Amino acid sequence: MNNIEVSALARVEGEGGLYIGLENGKAVEIRLDIYEPPRFFEGFLQDRFLQEVPDITARICGICPVAYQMSSAFALENALDIKISPQARALRRLMYCGEYIESHALHIYMLQAPDLLGKESVFEVAAIAPDVVTNALRLKKIGNEILKTIGGRSVHPVNVCVGGFYQWPDAAPLKALLPDLEWGLQSALDCVKWAVTLPYPDLEVDYEFVALHHPDEYAVIEGEVWSSKGHKVSIADYETRYIEEHVKHSNALHGHTVDGNTYLVGPLARLNLNYEQLLPRAKQALVENKISLPIKNPYKSLIARAVELVQFYKEAIELVKAYKPEGPAHVELKLKAGEGTGATEAPRGLLYHRYKIDDNGMIQFAKITPPTAQNLPRIEADLFALAPQIVSMDEDKATRTAEHLVRAYDPCISCATHFLKLKVEEK
Amino acid sequence: MRIAIIGIGQSLRGDDAAGLTAVRQWQEKFPETASRPEVRVEASELPGLALINLIADFDVAILVDAVQSNAAPGTIHRIGEKDLSAFSSDAKSAHGWGVAETLTLSRQLNQKLPAIRIIGIEAAQMVMGAGMSEAIEEAIPLACEAIEQEIKSLL
Numbered sequence: 219m220n221n222i223e224v225s226a227l228a229r230v231e232g233e234g235g236l237y238i239g240l241e242n243g244k245a246v247e248i249r250l251d252i253y254e255p256p257r258f259f260e261g262f263l264q265d266r267f268l269q270e271v272p273d274i275t276a277r278i279c280g281i282c283p284v285a286y287q288m289s290s291a292f293a294l295e296n297a298l299d300i301k302i303s304p305q306a307r308a309l310r311r312l313m314y315c316g317e318y319i320e321s322h323a324l325h326i327y328m329l330q331a332p333d334l335l336g337k338e339s340v341f342e343v344a345a346i347a348p349d350v351v352t353n354a355l356r357l358k359k360i361g362n363e364i365l366k367t368i369g370g371r372s373v374h375p376v377n378v379c380v381g382g383f384y385q386w387p388d389a390a391p392l393k394a395l396l397p398d399l400e401w402g403l404q405s406a407l408d409c410v411k412w413a414v415t416l417p418y419p420d421l422e423v424d425y426e427f428v429a430l431h432h433p434d435e436y437a438v439i440e441g442e443v444w445s446s447k448g449h450k451v452s453i454a455d456y457e458t459r460y461i462e463e464h465v466k467h468s469n470a471l472h473g474h475t476v477d478g479n480t481y482l483v484g485p486l487a488r489l490n491l492n493y494e495q496l497l498p499r500a501k502q503a504l505v506e507n508k509i510s511l512p513i514k515n516p517y518k519s520l521i522a523r524a525v526e527l528v529q530f531y532k533e534a535i536e537l538v539k540a541y542k543p544e545g546p547a548h549v550e551l552k553l554k555a556g557e558g559t560g561a562t563e564a565p566r567g568l569l570y571h572r573y574k575i576d577d578n579g580m581i582q583f584a585k586i587t588p589p590t591a592q593n594l595p596r597i598e599a600d601l602f603a604l605a606p607q608i609v610s611m612d613e614d615k616a617t618r619t620a621e622h623l624v625r626a627y628d629p630c631i632s633c634a635t636h637f638l639k640l641k642v643e644e645k
Numbered sequence: 646m647r648i649a650i651i652g653i654g655q656s657l658r659g660d661d662a663a664g665l666t667a668v669r670q671w672q673e674k675f676p677e678t679a680s681r682p683e684v685r686v687e688a689s690e691l692p693g694l695a696l697i698n699l700i701a702d703f704d705v706a707i708l709v710d711a712v713q714s715n716a717a718p719g720t721i722h723r724i725g726e727k728d729l730s731a732f733s734s735d736a737k738s739a740h741g742w743g744v745a746e747t748l749t750l751s752r753q754l755n756q757k758l759p760a761i762r763i764i765g766i767e768a769a770q771m772v773m774g775a776g777m778s779e780a781i782e783e784a785i786p787l788a789c790e791a792i793e794q795e796i797k798s799l800l
Binding site for chain 2: 280324358
């Protein structure tokens with residue numbers, strides 16, 4: 219078989235290609251080429267006032283803007299030693315529910331399901347199962363509606379600020395979403411039922427799963443960084459164990475542990491590490507559908523996303539019912555020089571931010587570590603693990619199986635492209 | 646009759662800003678039409694699948710967007726939904742859900758959609774960065790006229 223080369227990956231966010239070099243029926247080189255141009259966000263955040271940061275970082279991604287707002291807001295609140303009110307914290311979780319819902323519905327049905335059903339695109343899925351796609355669009359829309367109700371618009375919402383929210387959203391439009399949310403919960407339960415029936419390729423990987431962990435809730439916005447190998451570090455100490463480095467073929471950095479090992483962030487890591495903190499309804503869905511954990515097959519991250527759809531629809535219902543804005547929407551900021559870290563669980567995995575600010579609250583240094591950068595070396599390692607299977611397939615099927623693996627990760631290449639240093643070597 | 650006028654495109658990608666610019670300038674030039682209660686004006690950089698939600702409640706949607714065919718840069722195309730395939734993008738990423746793909750999917754699912762009219766402005770380049778080509782800048786007033794005529798023919 220010839221080398222496998224996909225010049226532009228379809229159904230992923232951003233621009234990248236895939237290269238698998240073969241010699242005597244063995245994979246000798248695998249590269250996920252990330253040629254999407256670098257974004258330089260960390261550079262142009264410098265000398266900006268801290269309150270501008272959440273709305274600027276939100277622009278990194280159209281699918282997970284809330285994650286970028288949340289990690290930056292928490293990091294800057296830590297730098298100023300302030301704590302947001304319990305109501306603001308609950309509203310941040312609700313907003314995050316909206317993001318998980320729209321992002322997971324998009325990925326499950328539009329991006330990955332076509333692979334599992336042997337179809338080229340969602341158009342072909344719509345031809346054989348129009349109801350599935352109609353429901354998918356509605357599931358996604360409800361997530362966007364949550365964002366719009368809290369943040370004024372369904373993509374790149376505003377309103378999150380350092381200290382809480384600029385203003386409380388009205389309760390009535392949020393409560394009006396309840397019938398849709400109840401429908402969404404039922405639909406999400408059906409989604410889990412359907413997800414376990416799909417034909418996943420065989421691949422078991424002994425991952426080091428890494429995710430935030432919180433003792434009292436399914437960790438999304440705060441917690442400790444846990445690893446399935448038993449390592450536990452605080453968010454402030456994240457960089458003592460997890461580092462990024464530049465590799466030649468990628469405009470996105472590659473994440474490793476300090477021991478040089480790859481690790482996996484995202485829905486599989488969260489579900490495997492935090493299933494005990496799932497809401498009862500989501501736990502029940504695991505039992506009803508005989509899903510046993512840990513799941514170690516990367517293709518089956520679709521199942522984890524479906525379980526999370528149940529979790530976040532259910533949690534959204536509870537949070538909307540309990541929503542009762544009281545007191546100021548944000549705490550007043552007392553500016554001082556300092557440094558702060560923040561990490562939240564974006565739909566695609568752990569998203570870490572660190573900022574240094576001066577006395578006037580101007581950003582002196584910014585570091586953003588997106589989930590896809592952490593997963594890129596892991597995707598390449600998985601492709602090596604997959605190679606013995608695909609070399610015996612015909613070229614078309616081999617290419618599809620490899621592409622499917624990349625898509626199963628739901629990589630967000632646009633988010634991941636950032637350079638810290640550009641080194642030019644002259645020969 | 647409820648009419649939605651949607652400017653589509655990326656303001657930081659050369660001539661792809663044409664749709665947004667044309668709708669904005671039309672609003673300034675024809676404030677009376679633009680402020681009528683049955684008319685709703687939206688600027689949407691990359692609506693993707695959400696385009697359906699933007700237009701679902703209207704009788705007619707006028708989409709104003711940059712297009713690339715083989716016409717001279719700045720040519721104003723007044724086309725219908727059927728003609729769209731000639732202009733459809735081949736982008737398949739989640740960020741790249743184009744107008745044609747989104748409308749096709751919606752029709753395929755028998756969703757209720759308004760009548761679609763498209764005003765396309767032929768682009769010369771869609772490179773990174775702000776600023777449109779001269780031919781496109783010159784065509785914007787013509788696009789404004791086309792929007793105004795289209796609405797006038799409906800009201």
